[in-house]
Amino acid sequence: MAFTVKAKITGLELQGNQTKVTYSANYTDNEGNRVNQEWAEATPGYSNTIWILNEIVERQGLEVGQPFEIFYQKEE
Numbered sequence: 001m002a003f004t005v006k007a008k009i010t011g012l013e014l015q016g017n018q019t020k021v022t023y024s025a026n027y028t029d030n031e032g033n034r035v036n037q038e039w040a041e042a043t044p045g046y047s048n049t050i051w052i053l054n055e056i057v058e059r060q061g062l063e064v065g066q067p068f069e070i071f072y073q074k075e076e
Helices: 037-042 054-060
Strands: 002-015 018-025 047-053 067-073
Touching: 002 037, 018 054, 047 054
Parallel strands: none
Antiparallel strands: 002 018, 002 067, 018 047
């Protein structure tokens, strides 16, 4: 069993040597126009928060607004 989510970074918050990275559904662009409509029908809401070491955030160039396709697969 597996599924994917269209998401974007909606928050970066430094917390010591880590950054709290918040992802939300990527269903609107910066002007508020609807995007990824076919994904919105299957997964109408999404949020995820993870903590990543600051050095990795910097090395990967993570920024608010960047789009991601996140893949979830059930571990067997």
